[in-house]
Amino acid sequence: MNDFQAGRAGKPSTVSARISPIGGLDVLSRHEVARLRGASGSGLHALLRRCALAVLTSGNISDDPRAILEQYPDFDIQVLQQDRGMKIELSNAPAQAFVDGQIIRGINELLVAVVRDIVYVSTQLEQVGFDLDASAALTQSVFEILRNARILKPQVDPNLVVCWGGHSISREEYDYTKLVGYQLGLRGLDICTGCGPGAMKGPMKGATISHAKQRRRHNRYIGITEPGIIAAESPNPIVNHLVIMPDIEKRLEAFVRLGHGIIVFPGGVGTAEEILYLLGILLHPDNASTPFPLIFTGPRQSAAYFEQIDRFLRLSLGDEVARHYQIVVDDPETVARMMIKGLEKVRHNRLDTKDAFFFNWALQIPLEFQQPFRPTHEAMRALQIHRERPRHALAADLRRAFSGIVAGNVKEEGVQAIEQHGPFAIDGDADIMRALDKLLQAFVDQHRMKLPGGTAYVPCYRVLSA
Known part of the structure; x- marks a missing residue:
């Protein structure tokens, strides 16, 4: 028919x-x-x-x-x-x-x-x-979904690089993501992203060219999404393996369990949420000896963006957080070489700990990073963004704050909640709130909340104590 x-x-x-x-x-x-x-x-x-x-x-x-x-x-x-x-x-x-x-x-x-x-x-x-109140059971559910999707590949050395970044980025930033993807592809690395446009498409597009030059077959361009976000970020045409996880928390866990290293390009609140998710996990004492290469990178025009992110992370989580990531500006080849070195450390660690190459079982993910967060007005107001908390717990609630803003911007349920009850209120330590408000305003000014050319962005949040 x-x-x-x-x-x-x-x-x-x-x-x-x-x-x-x-x-x-x-x-x-x-x-x-x-x-x-x-x-x-x-x-x-x-x-x-x-x-x-x-x-x-x-x-x-x-x-x-x-x-x-x-x-x-x-x-x-x-x-x-x-x-x-x-x-x-x-x-x-x-x-x-x-x-x-x-x-x-x-x-x-x-x-x-x-x-x-x-x-x-x-x-x-x-x-x-599955027991939704048990960490091990939630991890098992992520594994089962990925296995059913035929994404897990045994007997393959660590070579899957997750690329995070915004869908609303400048032309210079998009072209840069392609250059990084090209360098990764030349070195035989596969790409996993959130599957949408912008920084989720660019690395895949660059890698397709270098994979073709290297006559590499059976390339993987994995896109991981979830129902609340897919309508606003349709899969880009290069994705050849799509997985729809049931919620954002399982999507994020799938990224860090499946990927061997992560590269972060410029983005907005969604990218900030992803950064805080991973750093919160790496800050947990149980993960102190687990190598996980994490690189922030962008073109020269984006240097100020990463300076803002770095300042916010250091202020809210302490200077020690910076040892978990490296910042590289305007140098795609160096990014690829650093990732290769990082993946070699991952390989040796997995061999020493007898952990699988295709799924990072050893990484300890606390329950507060796994349980689905429903961003209601009450839940957003109740977030505990206070410096006296353990750093990984503080990172978990900061992640939830950004997740709520993402929902208020692009997810149907969140958009409806904002229409009915007004913007979310976010409160916490005054200095963190001031830094958060400044970071969010920079995202708005740089058109990272909405695509340029659209209607003027109306914030779905109010930062208190700022």
Whole structure:
């Protein structure tokens, strides 16, 4: 079934089609199909529709989680179980996902990943019944999702570099991420990002060229996302392995368990959240001897950005935090060489501790970094941002503060909460609050909260004691 409908009266062109999924998906049971069709009233169909539409508009750049759904209000997806296998039926799907009536192969694969992860999390993990108050069980759930997605690769030396950074970055910053990705690819490294545009796309794009030059096959461009963010950050077209984790905490844990080193490019509140997540873990006493290469880098124009980040981290968490990261400005080749040296330390450590190369079991992640944080007004106001707390605990609540701002900016639930009750209030030690307010204002001034050219940014937060 292929039915093309041209756009009219300003409406985008759409296609209705029944497609055969390509690879990576087992046959579904009638119960699983029923849940996806919404027959059980579980809300899974709405989740499937939202994530599928994000994949079908791969490459779209938008900060508005409602924009795509409003652009394609008649879009629907149904999973059909047939005797000869499964079919995916798309109604009024974006025409950009098709060529001559046939769905683009890469988009087909990402669509399969959406169905796979939503089904697995909602059925298999629920049946297992993980204890959500136990750290080991939460880590096991992350492992199970990644294993089911066929992401874990045994008998491969550490070579997966996670790249964090903003989707709303300047052209100079974006070009720089490509140069770093190019240098990483020349050295045989694979790339993992949050799967969206900007700093999540650039390293993959650079690596594709160097991988091709090195005649390297079976390259991995892994994108890890979660339902609350995918609508605002559709997967970029280079992603060839997509994983949708159930929440931001499991997404972040997947990054640090799966990746062997991390490079941070300029970004906004989401990038700050990621930095605080990893540093909070590395500051925990149990991880003192665990090597984890972490490099902050950007072009010369971004030097002031990293100076701001460094000042905020030192002020809030102490000067000792700086020993966990290195800052390199405008030198992609040095970044790649430093990462190679760091990965060699990771390799020797994993061999000495008999830890797996494909999943960092030894890293201790405290429960406060794993339990999902729902950013309500009450929860944001209750954050304990005080210097007398253990540094990793303080980092955990700082991470939650940035997570709440991300939600208020781009996640449907957070946007609705701000519309109904006004901005979140964040309170804590006066000097930390002043530094936080200054950092956030810099993000706004540099257009790191919203894409340039959009409506003026209205903060979803109020920093108290500042």
